[in-house]
Amino acid sequence: KKGKNVNGIIMPAGIDVHVHFRDFKESYKETIESGSLSALYGGVCLVVDQPNTNPPIVDEDIYFKRMNIARKSTYIDYSLNLGLVESNVDKIDEILKKIEENHYVPAIGEVFLRGKMSVSYKTLERARKTVDKLITVHAEDPNEEDDVAAEVKAVERCLKIGKFHFCHISTAKALDLIYNSESTSEVTPHHLLYSREIIKFKVNPSLKSNEERVALVRNFHKADILASDHAPHTLEEKREGAPGFPGVETTYPMFFYMAKKGYIRINDLVEKFVVNPAKIFGFNNYGEIEVGNYANFAVFDPHREKPIRARDLHSKVGWTIYEGLMAIFPKEVYIRGEKVLEDGDVLVDKGFGKVI
Numbered sequence: 558k559k560g561k562n563v564n565g566i567i568m569p570a571g572i573d574v575h576v577h578f579r580d581f582k583e584s585y586k587e588t589i590e591s592g593s594l595s596a597l598y599g600g601v602c603l604v605v606d607q608p609n610t611n612p613p614i615v616d617e618d619i620y621f622k623r624m625n626i627a628r629k630s631t632y633i634d635y636s637l638n639l640g641l642v643e644s645n646v647d648k649i650d651e652i653l654k655k656i657e658e659n660h661y662v663p664a665i666g667e668v669f670l671r672g673k674m675s676v677s678y679k680t681l682e683r684a685r686k687t688v689d690k691l692i693t694v695h696a697e698d699p700n701e702e703d704d705v706a707a708e709v710k711a712v713e714r715c716l717k718i719g720k721f722h723f724c725h726i727s728t729a730k731a732l733d734l735i736y737n738s739e740s741t742s743e744v745t746p747h748h749l750l751y752s753r754e755i756i757k758f759k760v761n762p763s764l765k766s767n768e769e770r771v772a773l774v775r776n777f778h779k780a781d782i783l784a785s786d787h788a789p790h791t792l793e794e795k796r797e798g799a800p801g802f803p804g805v806e807t808t809y810p811m812f813f814y815m816a817k818k819g820y821i822r823i824n825d826l827v828e829k830f831v832v833n834p835a836k837i838f839g840f841n842n843y844g845e846i847e848v849g850n851y852a853n854f855a856v857f858d859p860h861r862e863k864p865i866r867a868r869d870l871h872s873k874v875g876w877t878i879y880e881g882l883m884a885i886f887p888k889e890v891y892i893r894g895e896k897v898l899e900d901g902d903v904l905v906d907k908g909f910g911k912v913i
């Protein structure tokens with residue numbers, strides 16, 4: 558009742574530190590242009606893109622190439638991680654230095670321990686000892702078959718090596734281990750909202766049992782960061798088992814709605830989707846571009862609740878696992894003081910966003 562006459566709450570714009578914007582040979586799934594537009598509609602002003610593209614971001618040449626694409630096509634501010642693979646670990650420091658003559662690299666990662674772009678724990682340890690940079694890990698042990706045990710085991714092994722940021726933590730046990738360490742953690746909307754009984758589409762780390770999900774929700778306060786792990790695939794690829802969900806546009810709107818309802822505290826949302834992302838990934842002060850100190854806002858009208866519809870979203874894939882869930886999308890977004898979105902209209906051209 559108190560907020561009855563409020564028609565706009567000014568929030569700091571979101572920082573999504575975990576997106577896969579594809580482009581290159583996977584432009585049919587998503588491009589930096591479509592991904593960043595989707596982010597903008599979701600109240601996100603800055604993303605950290607992941608390096609498991611085709612081709613992958615594992616040296617300075619490909620890093621610069623991707624940044625040149627981003628410069629022309631991004632609607633919002635854009636940053637890019639450097640990938641770690643067995644073949645670049647020896648030169649990782651050198652590559653990082655070359656890139657950082659021109660760009661700020663938020664982190665090395667996400668580092669995979671399983672699958673196509675994976676490295677051994679030994680290589681991860683070598684990288685940890687070579688660089689001071691934040692390293693983000695997709696923590697799933699390559700030899701453990703049980704999904705819960707795989708995450709816990711990988712986190713335990715990594716914590717012995719040193720300090721990391723752990724992506725998309727899906728178990729309360731792993732979250733607690735990280736909470737009691739120097740390392741930092743990230744959780745996703747899909748692991749918090751859905752269990753494997755509800756959604757049959759695949760994602761890595763997998764959706765867990767509802768019991769495990771509830772335990773994760775109860776421990777939400779221990780997570781440092783909320784991030785989407787926006788991982789677009791076509792519906793046909795999903796039917797063939799490709800892992801991942803789009804989410805960059807729906808994260809802030811769903812969680813703002815939950816804050817309005819009192820399911821979460823609005824301060825926790827700001828902390829996990831703006832303050833800690835900026836702090837942990839070093840966006841407050843990195844030379845000439847100080848993104849964290851700019852006037853980046855998303856204005857939400859708390860009365861504008863509406864169900865999420867795939868047809869209203871801007872990712873190329875055209876589907877969402879959140880169809881029908883309630884959300885509040887921002888009615889205005891400001892980036893570096895400039896109004897860039899108002900009542901569903903984008904007021905700037907692609908390329909407006911800064912490449913970090």
Ligand code: DOR
Pocket residue numbers: 577609695759760761762788789800801802
């Ligand atoms: O589900 C996932 N999808 N997990 C990952 O780690 C990679 C991501 C992707 O790139 O599609």
Ligand code: ZN
Pocket residue numbers: 667695724725761762
């Ligand atoms: Zn991952």
Ligand code: ZN
Pocket residue numbers: 575577607667786788
């Ligand atoms: Zn990812």
